Ligand code: B12
Ligand code: SF4
């Protein structure tokens with residue numbers, strides 16, 4: 001029996017079976033990746049091997065000491081394993097592209113100097129960076145596949161998986177570990193997000209900077225209001241006690257803020273930039289970010305690129321704004337917004353701020369109000385009114401912090417709001433906050 005005719009390719013007949021394109025040279029992959037990444041606005045960019053972490057022992061010790069607080073996603077055994085080795089996330093990975101996306105913006109007039117206004121950390125004033133950076137990385141990935149004419153296995157991460165992003169960034173030459181634990185670039189500073197694209201293709205790697213540029217500077221350690229930065233350990237690793245960090249307390253922490261730390265937060269209602277603001281590398285090199293999506297927004301506005309959900313949503317001509325902006329918002333307006341689900345939904349849509357949750361954010365604003373009002377001779381009545389309203393919030397977390405804030409005010413109105421709530425409050429922790437607040441408050445003014 002005669003089999004099917006065998007095609008003779010040497011004769012020029014076309015091969016019907018698709019053949020994978022040959023492996024491109026590592027130098028070519030690196031050059032293409034970097035050009036594509038820069039085209040997306042990422043800068044600096046670098047490449048490293050997805051090899052095991054040199055510092056997973058440090059991470060384990062840090063977690064064992066409880067420095068991570070309640071961030072259980074850092075401490076789970078499987079997550080520790082995966083953080084220690086990027087190939088646990090993508091076994092075929094042979095290279096890691098690490099990109100920086102800058103987000104610096106000047107503080108709007110009013111913050112941080114005016115204690116009646118809330119300070120939102122720069123990184124969270126505009127559009128959620130996870131989406132912005134991830135979309136950019138995915139476009140780089142697709143662009144590489146198009147240019148090479150083949151599919152390339154890969155996965156992108158922006159604080160979205162168990163990778164030690166700063167360590168990968170350090171290895172890819174994007175910066176060094178500052179005493180404030182940030183990855184700092186010697187001519188750009190540290191106001192940048194990191195994103196990582198793991199790829200199956202080999203790519204030429206970059207050299208780490210290999211030098212700590214902090215020298216004898218200790219500005220961040222001296223400026224941190226809560227003493228969260230503990231300096232370098234015997235091996236030179238910068239150590240933070242995250243349970244003391246305002247960023248942790250206002251974003252990741254789901255429970256009450258320890259009483260002794262509340263006064264140290266000032267008017268920081270979401271995240272904290274202090275240890276970056278004082279860093280000489282930011283003072284000298286930080287420049288307004290090119291990415292417009294990260295810009296602060298005014299009352300009723302959504303982050304650039306985020307669509308409104310309904311026809312009469314905030315920002316539309318017909319409706320009054322449901323929420324304040326992220327540019328020096330008044331604390332009273334912030335708390336009024338956060339006491340309503342609708343206001344919170346509108347304010348946090350498309351923003352990284354959503355991570356704190358409504359109750360967590362309201363908690364933070366109550367603390368900032370308490371810090372502002374404790375120094376006031378005549379507390380503004382609208383501030384006392386909104387805190388009194390927060391005493392009836394469905395979440396005990398909000399009620400307890402509102403009680404603390406009212407206890408910092410020496411007015412009869414604050415005291416009577418506390419007394420009224422004391423007669424109906426059933427939650428034991430909130431009751432204890434009300435009792436302490438009543439002990440602390442002295443009714444001298446109306
Ligand atoms: C958990 C977390 C936090 C926690 C803990 C922060 C911390 N310092 O660990 C909290 C909530 C406090 C936090 C705060 C902030 N965060 Co954060 N956070 C993370 C997250 C998810 C994990 C970090 C982590 O693993 N921490 C555990 C510690 C042990 O790891 P590490 O900091 O990488 O520590 C390394 C060094 O100690 C080093 N090391 C060990 N031994 C040795 C020895 C020597 C000699 C040396 C030099 C180094 C060294 O190895 C360790 C492991 O890599 C990352 C995203 C990610 N997946 O990586 C973002 C990330 C680190 N955060 C980021 C940002 C922007 C912030 C804030 C600025 C936000 C804000 N404005 O409020 C603040 C900054 C506070 C600060 N000073 O760090 C960026 C940082 C970008 C940059 N330029 O560095 C990241 C990378 C997110 C992103 N994708 O952009 N964050
Ligand atoms: S982010 Fe703020 S609280 Fe946290 S370490 Fe830096 S200065 Fe301290």
Ligand code: SF4
Pocket residue numbers: 178179180181213214217218219220221275278279280281
């Ligand atoms: S403030 Fe000084 S010590 Fe801190 S990270 Fe910057 S250069 Fe290093």
